[in-house]
Amino acid sequence: MFETFRLSFFDKTGREFVGFSNYFWLFGDGNFHQAVFNNILWLIIVPSLATGFGLVIAVLADRLWWGNIAKSLVFMPMAISFVGASVIWKFVYDYRGDAAEQIGVLNALVTFMGLPPQAWITIPFWNSILLMIILVWIQTGFAMVILSAALRGVPEETLEAARIDGANGFRIFFDIMIPQIWGTIVVVWTTITIVVLKVFDIIFAMTNGQWDTEVLANLMFKWMFVNFDYGRGSSIAVVIMLAVLPIMIWNIRRANAEEGTR
Amino acid sequence: MTTTVDRAQTVATGAPRTGIKIDAGKLFTHLALLILVALWTFPTAGLLISSLRDKDQLAVSGWWTALTTSTSQGVSRIGTAADQVEENGKFVIRGNVFGTDTNKHLSGFGLTNGEPNAAAPGTSLPMKEGGAITVTDNGSFEWVSDTSFTHTRGPRIFYVAGIAPRFTLDNYVEVLTANGVGRSFINSFTVTIPATVIPILMAAFAAYALAWMRFPFRGLIVAVVVGLLVVPLQMSLIPLLSLYNNIAQTFGAEDGKTYLGIWLAHTAFGLPLAIYLLRNYMAGLPKEIMESARIDGASHFKIFTTMVLPLSFPALASFSIFQFLWVWNDLLVAMVFLGAQESKLVLTGKLVSLLGSRGNNWEILTAGAFITIVVPLIVFFSLQRYFVRGLLAGSVK
Numbered sequence: 001m002f003e004t005f006r007l008s009f010f011d012k013t014g015r016e017f018v019g020f021s022n023y024f025w026l027f028g029d030g031n032f033h034q035a036v037f038n039n040i041l042w043l044i045i046v047p048s049l050a051t052g053f054g055l056v057i058a059v060l061a062d063r064l065w066w067g068n069i070a071k072s073l074v075f076m077p078m079a080i081s082f083v084g085a086s087v088i089w090k091f092v093y094d095y096r097g098d099a100a101e102q103i104g105v106l107n108a109l110v111t112f113m114g115l116p117p118q119a120w121i122t123i124p125f126w127n128s129i130l131l132m133i134i135l136v137w138i139q140t141g142f143a144m145v146i147l148s149a150a151l152r153g154v155p156e157e158t159l160e161a162a163r164i165d166g167a168n169g170f171r172i173f174f175d176i177m178i179p180q181i182w183g184t185i186v187v188v189w190t191t192i193t194i195v196v197l198k199v200f201d202i203i204f205a206m207t208n209g210q211w212d213t214e215v216l217a218n219l220m221f222k223w224m225f226v227n228f229d230y231g232r233g234s235s236i237a238v239v240i241m242l243a244v245l246p247i248m249i250w251n252i253r254r255a256n257a258e259e260g261t262r
Numbered sequence: 263m264t265t266t267v268d269r270a271q272t273v274a275t276g277a278p279r280t281g282i283k284i285d286a287g288k289l290f291t292h293l294a295l296l297i298l299v300a301l302w303t304f305p306t307a308g309l310l311i312s313s314l315r316d317k318d319q320l321a322v323s324g325w326w327t328a329l330t331t332s333t334s335q336g337v338s339r340i341g342t343a344a345d346q347v348e349e350n351g352k353f354v355i356r357g358n359v360f361g362t363d364t365n366k367h368l369s370g371f372g373l374t375n376g377e378p379n380a381a382a383p384g385t386s387l388p389m390k391e392g393g394a395i396t397v398t399d400n401g402s403f404e405w406v407s408d409t410s411f412t413h414t415r416g417p418r419i420f421y422v423a424g425i426a427p428r429f430t431l432d433n434y435v436e437v438l439t440a441n442g443v444g445r446s447f448i449n450s451f452t453v454t455i456p457a458t459v460i461p462i463l464m465a466a467f468a469a470y471a472l473a474w475m476r477f478p479f480r481g482l483i484v485a486v487v488v489g490l491l492v493v494p495l496q497m498s499l500i501p502l503l504s505l506y507n508n509i510a511q512t513f514g515a516e517d518g519k520t521y522l523g524i525w526l527a528h529t530a531f532g533l534p535l536a537i538y539l540l541r542n543y544m545a546g547l548p549k550e551i552m553e554s555a556r557i558d559g560a561s562h563f564k565i566f567t568t569m570v571l572p573l574s575f576p577a578l579a580s581f582s583i584f585q586f587l588w589v590w591n592d593l594l595v596a597m598v599f600l601g602a603q604e605s606k607l608v609l610t611g612k613l614v615s616l617l618g619s620r621g622n623n624w625e626i627l628t629a630g631a632f633i634t635i636v637v638p639l640i641v642f643f644s645l646q647r648y649f650v651r652g653l654l655a656g657s658v659k
Contacts, residue, residue, distance in 0.1 A: 053298070060295040063288075070299045072646065076306065079642035080635045081591030083610040087617065087631035088305045091312065091624065105308060137302065142653065149654050169287065198495075201593045205614050221594070224500060234500060248489050 032236075035214040038128055039243075042199065042215060045129070047192040049136045051185060054143025058151055059173060061144075071148065075141035082138070082201030089134045090206060095119040122211045134202050139195060143188045150184035151177060190247050197243055216240050313628035314429045335378050336360075337420050340395075340403065343411040353393070353407045359419050360401035366423040368399045378420035391417060433629035443630050445605070446612035450590060450637075452521060453600070453608055457528035457589045458582055464529065465536030466578065470566050472537065473544040474552060484541070490534040499598050502527060506599070519606070524599040531595065532585045539584075539652060543577035544570055580652025583645050587638050609634040 057074055061067030094104030154177055162172050200217035216236060224233030338359040346353045360366045372380030373387060381387045383399035393407025438444040472484055506523050555565050593610040600606045616630050
């Protein structure tokens with residue numbers, strides 16, 4: 001870790017000290033801007049959607065007899081590798097040219113509605129969203145499991161009391177359940193945030209950063225192991241590290257606080 | 263207070279109505295969940311079904327039509343004069359426009375590309391080489407002429423045929439043998455098993471020490487471990503790689519990309535989570551047992567092996583599953599520390615290279631992807647309980 005920090009101040013072979021020039025280069029680089037912009041989008045969209053869907057599914061599934069089966073199925077993508085998931089979704093987004101019959105689900109839907117099919121993953125901006133959907137698809141199961149356990153921790157008496165007072169399902173959900181499990185929601189959110197910062201495989205397998213889908217982790221991989229510029233690669237790693245740092249500090253604090261209560 | 267009274271009245275007077283209302287709510291819940299679950303399962307189902315389909319069908323129709331008959335156009339070159347036989351004074355050429363394919367069902371045929379549907383099965387079309395041709399619905403044709411055939415180049419017959427749904431394991435056979443996925447499958451196991459076992463062994467000792475032994479800086483070490491949980495492993499890739507390369511140079515090896523190297527790398531990346539999970543679990547074990555064992559004169563090692571390890575089985579199991587899934591599904595570490603040579607490629611790396619080289623051969627990609635995800639899925643479904651428990655215990659990383 002410290003070595004990476006040191007390397008980020010050196011040139012591409014790691015021998016000559018170059019001061020901050022890697023960082024100056026980085027902040028002037030168009031790809032880096034693109035990656036930062038995309039990463040911010042990822043950080044906003046993926047954790048919120050995954051946590052939101054996870055919460056909804058957890059609440060719905062806990063009330064039904066087949067809820068456990070449903071949860072297993074939603075949870076399943078957690079076991080699938082990012083690369084496997086990429087192939088699965090690449091198939092969904094597949095494009096076959098305007099005339100041919102579409103074998104990708106998305107284009108089949110689009111043509112069914114009478115619109116022209118699109119080569120989805122080459123359309124800037126929307127392609128990033130489509131890649132995010134893959135990660136949401138994977139992470140929702142995680143959010144759901146944690147939140148569903150937290151929901152079971154909400155005391156039955158509280159819910160009962162609310163029901164007797166005439167609160168409807170939505171009131172109970174927003175005014176009682178959400179505040180009670182707020183701490184867990186934050187944990188889930190930050191955990192997915194960390195995953196998002198490190199996400200690399202999906203972009204690498206789907207587009208390799210083409211068509212404006214670059215993210216920091218993939219950019220770093222390119223500079224480190226394709227261009228073999230250890231200095232620049234390291235400086236990107238340091239940027240990722242700095243982004244994670246606040247979460248790390250918060251994590252240690254939380255662990256210490258738990259230690260105190262034990 | 264008023265609300266309770268109101269409610270009581272509704273219950274008394276309008277019981278059937280409330281009953282219906284509750285049912286509607288329930289129905290909505292069922293429906294909403296069903297839609298969500300379907301959305302989540304749909305992509306994977308598509309992959310699985312596609313991987314089992316005939317590759318010609320896969321390329322022309324969506325997997326959701328797998329159970330229906332799809333129609334396709336085809337062309338076949340039929341026999342030359344050399345194939346003719348003489349029967350009752352007539353000259354006949356026989357054969358099948360589908361070749362050996364028994365899966366198709368003719369719905370029409372013709373002599374030009376523009377009119378593949380000119381004649382219905384069983385009817386005849388006159389040929390410009392002489393005589394007339396009849397094609398029946400199973401594809402077999404009979405070309406009969408009063409005079410002897412003289413053409414040396416077989417004419418083409420265009421046809422429209424329905425392809426009955428067919429499922430096959432051919433794609434899997436092809437991927438496993440011809441595309442080197444079988445080799446990668448073994449590589450993945452070679453990487454994954456030691457990379458799961460080594461960190462567990464190390465972490466169990468460390469976790470016990472951090473949970474039950476008193477020594478200076480214990481709190482600090484725990485804090486460092488918790489902090490390390492979220493450090494992106496990208497931070498340590500380059501230093502570790504150059505370290506490996508230096509060691510390899512010292513021993514005169516070609517490069518630092520060995521299985522031992524990747525085992526140790528995965529061990530290092532997995533250790534913080536392992537220690538954290540196991541320590542939390544062990545610290546929760548009842549204090550009284552430990553203390554009475556101490557009083558009876560048991561050493562730390564004895565307590566660890568005879569009591570703590572067996573009691574910690576659930577935590578050990580959940581971490582093993584984590585580590586197994588993580589290592590099996592990892593792409594980055596494998597690419598950096600094993601490289602991209604064909605002989606050392608793990609499944610994830612193999613799949614990426616297939617995506618690059620065979621990007622449109624979906625029969626290969628779908629089958630390859632399913633082979634990649636089948637092992638984690640088995641582990642996942644058989645040990646889901648421990649996996650969930652582990653997630654709940656250490657919801658970081």
